[in-house]
Amino acid sequence: MISQTERHQFILNKLTKESFVNVLELCKELDVSSVTIRKDLKLLEDKNLLFRTHGGATINNPYTVDRPVNEKEKLQSGEKMKIGATAAQLIADNDSIIIASGTTVLALAKNMPPKMNLTVITASLQVAQELIKHPDIEIMQLGGILRKSSSSVTGPYAQKILTDFFCSKLFLGVDGIDLEFGLTTTSVMEAHLNRQMIEVSQKVIVLSDSTKFGKRGFGRICGLEEIDQVITDSGISEHYVNQMESRGIEVTIVN
Template sequence: MSKHERWSTLLELLAAKGRVEVEEAASALEVSAATIRRDLDELAEQQMLQRTRGGAVAHGVSYELPLRYKSSRRAPEKQRIAAAVSDLISEGEVVGLNGGTTTTEVARTLGLRTGGGAREGAPGSATAPLLTIVTNALNIAGELAVRPQIKIVTTGGVVRPQTFELVGPLTVGVLNEVVLDAVVLGVDGVDPGLGIMTHQEEEASISRLFAERSQRVIVAADSSKMGKRAFARICGLERIDVLVTDSAIPDPVVAGLTEAGVEVVAV
């Protein structure tokens, strides 16, 4: 196994468990403990993790692993959530998507659902898309760009490498000029009192603007995000129409969201 492969595996273990133990990792990767220690030291130098006695942990509450290291977490739940969100989207709508692993699954599901080709426009007009996606996530735009039946609109902005999202004044400028039928937001926390949140303030402001430009706001988040708080607030629950999550969502959280007027879809 190459160093790059070891590093990827170590970061995936960190994403799944929140910590890595040297002996456990050495056994899983079938290498010596000394090799794992060197790998963790080098990853710590790159600020990808924090070394501890006997292993490593994530940096803290606001720590973000790059998107590709989080993609395998709770994958079955996210796929079910994505299928349920797709059912809420109608042909011909303009849909916003922010970045994240769950919204990426939503994008893939929408791309597969509309795989039959574009619909006919008015006589003499260009072929009309089955769906228009507005996104600030480069990975989502890249995956859907090969789908001719989907019109892709990307925002400008500065790329955040952790999530592949574009943020900043250029992003705001584009979103201020569009009107959305629906937006699907991935988040890092859902609190019945505070609303929906994410770790990074610039991403929160862009997600908030997505919600303001949309007629319907759909939050797609697995149950591990329920009752959790993150640093930057996106908006309150009064702005949310539907929350799509998995069946492990706690009943008290469902009750709090329903009382706040949010429709909860658990799959």
């Protein structure tokens, strides 16, 4: 029978390769009970070698913290611009789209073609400021409570306005993507607004750099089953790509 030390090494090797391990999968691979695996994960967490999550464990700290938007802009800025440029290619003339909030969707706004007939609904003040220079883009700025850390609006008034519209595409930024918990943000009010955006959109496209995978924010937006496409960078693990594609999500990876 495999020893505890060997089990621990197997778990850590798997985490290094895939960034996430599942309790049930480990039970089958190591031929031990779930009680044994959970004890192993607890011991490894006590040594600061992993973080336990619901149903498994991850090598990365899964909990996100809120940061000012000007600080977020500096993180993975090159990857975000490439993601934004790829997302911009999905927009067609005469589209009616929603652009949520966050620095990755701001990169989309910065990459949008200057001469397109579009209607854009956005919660982001920065997105609106970026697009105002395009004469053929009609901008509808949602109103509500200003969330200063993200330079965007939230609240029931913004949610109510959205019920009058239906758009072809939603470009959504997130603070975390977890295979079990789904999409999250650090603000509950922003999560509620994003959920309403999903309700009134035909296609949901998530723009996220690879550091967001395996993370969880305080406010849950939705499960993975409610999104259609994810655009990310090459830092994403093969495990996450396979898991999302197996659920029917199109994964686009920028180099």
